Amino acid sequence: MSGSTAQVARAVxxxxxxxxxxxxxIIVPALAFPLVFLVAFxxxxxxxxxxxxxxxxxxxxxxxxxxxxxxxxxxGGIFSGYRLAEDFESGFARRLMVAAPQRxxxxxxxxxxxxxxxxxxxxxxxxxxxxxxxxxLGGVLDVxxxxxxxxxxxxxxxxxxxxxxxxxxTVDIGSFMQTPIFVLLFIAPVYVPxxxxxxxxxxxxxxxxxxxLLDAARGFITGEPVKVIAAFAAALGILALMxxxxxxxxxxxxxxxx
Amino acid sequence: MPGEPHLARQIAxxxxxxxxxxxxxxELIIPVIxxxxxxxxxxxxxxxxxxxxxxxxxxxxxxxxxxxxxIQGALFASITAGTELASDIQKGFLDRLALTPxxxxxxxxxxxxxxxxxxxxxxxxxxxxxxxxGVTISTGxxxxxxxxxxxxYVALAFxxxxxxxxxxxxxxxxxxxxxxLIFVLFFLSTMxxxxxxxxxxxxxxxxxxxxxxxxxxxxxxxxxxxxxxGELLPCIGVATAMIVLFYxxxxxxxRQRVQRT
Numbered sequence: 001m002s003g004s005t006a007q008v009a010r011a012v013x014x015x016x017x018x019x020x021x022x023x024x025x026i027i028v029p030a031l032a033f034p035l036v037f038l039v040a041f042x043x044x045x046x047x048x049x050x051x052x053x054x055x056x057x058x059x060x061x062x063x064x065x066x067x068x069x070x071x072x073x074x075x076g077g078i079f080s081g082y083r084l085a086e087d088f089e090s091g092f093a094r095r096l097m098v099a100a101p102q103r104x105x106x107x108x109x110x111x112x113x114x115x116x117x118x119x120x121x122x123x124x125x126x127x128x129x130x131x132x133x134x135x136x137l138g139g140v141l142d143v144x145x146x147x148x149x150x151x152x153x154x155x156x157x158x159x160x161x162x163x164x165x166x167x168x169x170t171v172d173i174g175s176f177m178q179t180p181i182f183v184l185l186f187i188a189p190v191y192v193p194x195x196x197x198x199x200x201x202x203x204x205x206x207x208x209x210x211x212x213l214l215d216a217a218r219g220f221i222t223g224e225p226v227k228v229i230a231a232f233a234a235a236l237g238i239l240a241l242m243x244x245x246x247x248x249x250x251x252x253x254x255x256x257x258x
Numbered sequence: 259m260p261g262e263p264h265l266a267r268q269i270a271x272x273x274x275x276x277x278x279x280x281x282x283x284x285e286l287i288i289p290v291i292x293x294x295x296x297x298x299x300x301x302x303x304x305x306x307x308x309x310x311x312x313x314x315x316x317x318x319x320x321x322x323x324x325x326x327x328x329i330q331g332a333l334f335a336s337i338t339a340g341t342e343l344a345s346d347i348q349k350g351f352l353d354r355l356a357l358t359p360x361x362x363x364x365x366x367x368x369x370x371x372x373x374x375x376x377x378x379x380x381x382x383x384x385x386x387x388x389x390x391x392g393v394t395i396s397t398g399x400x401x402x403x404x405x406x407x408x409x410x411y412v413a414l415a416f417x418x419x420x421x422x423x424x425x426x427x428x429x430x431x432x433x434x435x436x437x438x439l440i441f442v443l444f445f446l447s448t449m450x451x452x453x454x455x456x457x458x459x460x461x462x463x464x465x466x467x468x469x470x471x472x473x474x475x476x477x478x479x480x481x482x483x484x485x486x487x488g489e490l491l492p493c494i495g496v497a498t499a500m501i502v503l504f505y506x507x508x509x510x511x512x513r514q515r516v517q518r519t
Binding site for chain 2: 031032036043044046048051052053054176183186187189191192197199201
């Protein structure tokens with residue numbers, strides 16, 4: 001990364017972080033929704049663990065926590081694109097594009113801002129889950145494995161939404177940023193392991209790359225890692241793809257903005 | 259008042275405008291109808307194995323889950339209704355309406371009818387898709403008709419919340435911002451499992467006193483149990499209480515707003 005790219009990225013990151021610090025209400029929905037999902041799924045559906053064939057050593061709360069954590073990572077990332085779209089509507093992003101010597105810094109800055117938000121909400125989520133008795137059978141390295149997968153998901157989703165924001169430059173695209181990710185997350189073994197799914201959802205979940213990430217993260221929390229290399233390879237592959245997408249949309253925005 | 263149109267005519271006029279305004283914006287309608295269907299597809303498939311739990315009331319999870327669509331559709335439609343009314347307030351339409359002989363109730367019910375009508379369309383679509391995918395209604399055709407009627411009644415009740423929030427805040431963004439709180443109630447209900455299958459005591463207690471659970475259980479009984487007044491009457495009671503309470507609060511808030519302006 002060249003010096004000026006890093007400078008632009010730092011400036012965007014600093015501005016977005018200060019904005020979040022001054023408007024803590026922005027964080028509330030991003031934190032409230034994962035918590036509601038965790039309570040609703042882990043609390044309300046705990047009887048699912050009694051279904052014949054369900055065997056998850058760390059318990060149903062941990063089983064659901066992993067999904068909610070990755071979901072939070074994804075939506076935390078998507079928010080970066082939404083912020084960029086807002087900045088386009090207010091005219092700030094256009095001025096920034098004109099002023100920035102290296103516009104790649106824009107993509108990096110907004111992605112890093114998403115990762116800061118992911119870290120903040122992630123810590124709160126972990127603390128609350130552990131405080132309410134969630135079991136973690138894995139060690140520190142396993143926990144770091146889950147966090148690393150979450151960070152990759154967050155960055156990939158940030159790049160997806162940033163690409164859309166650069167292409168359409170309006171917040172009206174907000175629901176399109178979320179819906180495909182939402183569908184991808186839920187067409188996975190959310191409530192029960194893959195082996196207990198049947199019919200169309202089993203076929204869809206079997207080819208869904210998010211299933212790989214979910215299985216690996218659930219393996220980490222039980223201290224019995226599975227599909228680790230495949231999951232990280234998939235996450236890095238998606239990240240690279242999203243980087244190509246975001247940078248191609250940056251070039252398009254450059255042509256439009258001038 | 260001489261020359262004042264009949265109340266039903268007032269509601270019809272305002273409702274007509276609200277409906278045509280809503281249906282001119284497909285971006286407001288499509289997510290309301292599509293999102294509950296996506297969740298139904300995912301939940302019915304993902305949670306189908308819970309029917310293997312001993313004593314689960316049905317052997318097909320879609321029979322259990324379909325009702326959630328109706329309530330979700332009603333909730334989303336109420337957001338639409340509230341947002342539209344708040345936008346009318348913001349643009350001064352309500353102030354202009356206050357200069358006419360129109361009754362407050364007529365304005366409130368009429369202005370939220372666009373959202374309610376989306377819920378009506380949604381209900382018919384959910385039921386049709388449910389039947390195509392094998393939902394069996396134990397109360398037969400009369401039960402299906404009552405199910406649709408109840409669904410519309412519940413949508414009207416939720417629209418009451420939307421109109422109260424709209425008149426109270428006068429801001430579409432504020433209306434949308436309040437709805438996650440109602441969503442929390444939705445998730446802390448019997449939407450995914452019957453109360454007796456919820457293992458966590460604190461969750462079961464909340465679900466059992468949650469008004470949303472009464473709505474869900476009442477409508478669900480028509481599909482799974484049969485004619486059960488013990489489930490149906492509380493459902494109708496809760497919806498009626500919501501209508502009286504929230505439209506009452508909205509009418510009061512509107513009187514205050516009109517006096518201020």
